Amino acid sequence: MTIPIPAEDPRHVPNRAVIDxxxxxxxxxxxxxxxxxxxxxxxxxxxxxxxxxxxxxxxxxxxxxxxxxxxxxxxxxxxxxxxxxxxxxxxxxxxxxxxxxxxxxxxxxxxxxxxxxxxxxxxxxxxxxxxxxxxxxxxxxxxxxxxxxxxxxxxxxxxxxxxxxxxxxxxxxxxxxxxxxxxxxxxxxxxxxxxxxxxxxxxxxxxxxxxxxxxxxxxxxxxxxxxxxxxxxxxxxxGYPPVATDVPLRPAMTLTSRLALVKEVPEGHSIGYGRIRSTSRRTRLGLVPIGYADGLHRAGSDQCDVLVRTASGDHRAPQVGRISMDQIVIDLGPDTDASAGDEVFVFGDAGEAPTEPSATTADDWARAAGTIPYEVLTSVSGRVTREVRA
Ligand SMILES: Cc1ncc(COP(=O)(O)O)c(C=O)c1O
CATH class of the missing domain: 3.20.20.10 (Alanine racemase)
Incomplete structure (x- = not known):
């Protein structure tokens, strides 16, 4: 007998793969x-x-x-x-x-x-x-x-x-x-x-x-x-051509989450399993509730930026430390106005956002993890809600 996994109620899940x-x-x-x-x-x-x-x-x-x-x-x-x-x-x-x-x-x-x-x-x-x-x-x-x-x-x-x-x-x-x-x-x-x-x-x-x-x-x-x-x-x-091309192909998936927490930490504060990263200055860290169980490859830890949409606009922030099963940490910088609940674009196209700063792509995550965008896209797991853009 096969037992279906109970779906999580999409209203309670911050992580979305928005399909265009x-x-x-x-x-x-x-x-x-x-x-x-x-x-x-x-x-x-x-x-x-x-x-x-x-x-x-x-x-x-x-x-x-x-x-x-x-x-x-x-x-x-x-x-x-x-x-x-x-x-x-x-x-x-x-x-x-x-x-x-x-x-x-x-x-x-x-x-x-x-x-x-x-x-x-x-x-x-x-x-x-x-x-x-x-x-x-x-x-x-x-x-x-x-x-x-x-x-x-x-x-x-x-x-x-x-x-x-x-x-x-x-x-x-x-x-x-x-x-x-x-x-x-x-x-x-x-x-x-x-x-x-x-x-x-x-x-x-x-x-x-x-x-x-x-x-x-x-x-x-x-x-x-x-x-x-x-x-x-x-x-x-x-939207991910495997060879250089002039054809203007556009990514169709945007992976988003929301900040769960923003906190200030001192210089030298370590982040994540194995302490592969510590802060180089007093800064504000953002906790994003998305991790390798959602499809972010752990091998790509500490290399890609995400885009955070705060009250003052869109800002790139580096993902720091190891990617955990359910969460990542981003460095928002000491002067950020980001707060819990703000939207985070992990990769894809930030839609109505201005083109600068641009969002990271599945290609960037693939390169960071030593894989291909095929694997990044198909790894976005079943617990990430798919939302089809109208
Ligand atoms: C048999 C076959 N044809 C076509 C494709 C499409 O390949 P691509 O995604 O590189 O265009 C695949 C994907 O791997 C495949 O298995």
Whole structure:
């Protein structure tokens, strides 16, 4: 039996991930603007829309011109379909236990399914027979990721098996690039060459392949030659391009909290576990009730600023000492007018705030913690209330 965790009443929780769907819509619009007319855009909304809320992200991306949605888990695909989002949906990650329970409904709902091994083909074919409906299959090719995907030398055998099964319709061949975020890395061209020859071999077995797709955000932004029939951006939709770009992508999540306490301390006062920081002067410290259990990586301790909105305006304040499970400390300076209850922008876009000082981004937190904004965004935990900006 699974027991749901009781949700905390949002009115009693100071921490909010404020989602701006118009940023996702505009980002999608800007990205579709880079595509030839025949290329469609699949909005990748897995992992609860990279932490932004899957349905919120999906609806916003569709408004911006996406015509496909992509999710890892079949259960997420079903949730999109049940929400009435009448678009192409692709799901690609399942194991036998989940497949037996969920794939028949996935297939009867008209959701496309990825096959990345002979065993997965068997699971999909069995589910399609149970659903009494042909499965629309995207064959995933492992061109170097070493995860899910058939090896190029398996293509002919699996192609023949798909051709001979009336319950399988091959609608696409696809792969996922390992290194597109480094445009100088030669691996991308090597992977594309493998993909192209695998597609040729597959076409020999099953006939023309309607769709090919391989471009994530990085390849979408840097390699127009890889757009093919469909591109699959994730992180760029949420405002964090993984490569340098002129496209004015805007972060869609702002993480906010409120000061719980402001107190004056003398010079030399230590802060937090391990005393990695002490005050260099008499100052006022602010306690913010947000910590690593809310998604702030402890490895990023003592490196990023937050923005505090006080009666006199917006002020940057450094986060000092180790990040704790439920709280961080910020140095407000000796002359601050901040007081308990004032809003704190941990990262994102402070909305109506003046652009100076600017808020910290999820990229800043990622760099501080030695990780990537993908992980920062998807780490914002379930106890942080999601609030969708109107
Ligand atoms: C199969 C697949 N396609 C596309 C994406 C989107 O990648 P990105 O967020 O880098 O655009 C992902 C995300 O990791 C993925 O797993």
């Amino acid at each position: 769907p118009s940023a996702i819509t505009q980002n999608t619009r800007d990205l579709t603007g880079l595509l030839e007319e025949h290329t469609a855009l699949m909005a990748v909304v897995k992992a609860d829309g990279y932490g932004h809320g899957m349905l919120t992200a999906a609806r916003a991306a569709l408004e911006g011109g996406a015509t496909w949605l992509g999710v890892a888990h079949p259960a997420s695909a079903l949730a999109l379909s049940r929400a009435g989002l009448d678009v192409h949906i692709l799901t690609w990650l399942y194991e036998p236990h989940t497949a037996a329970i969920v794939l028949p409904e996935v297939i009867s709902s008209g959701i496309d399914v990825s096959v990345g091994s002979p065993e997965m083909l068997t699971l999909v074919a069995d589910a399609a027979r149970q659903a009494d409906r042909r499965a629309r299959v995207h064959l995933k090719i492992d061109t170097g990721m070493g995860r899910n995907g058939v090896l190029p030398e398996q293509i002919r055998q699996i192609g023949a098996a798909m051709r001979e099964d009336d319950f399988i319709e091959v609608v696409a061949a696809w792969t996922h690039l390992t290194s597109a975020d480094d445009p100088t890395d030669p691996s991308t061209d090597q992977e594309v060459a493998l993909f192209d020859s695998a597609c040729d071999a597959l076409a020999d077995e099953v006939g023309p392949i309607p769709l090919q797709h391989l471009a994530n955000s990085a390849a979408l932004l840097t390699r127009p030659d890889l757009h093919r029939d469909l591109v699959r951006p994730g992180i760029a939709l949420y």
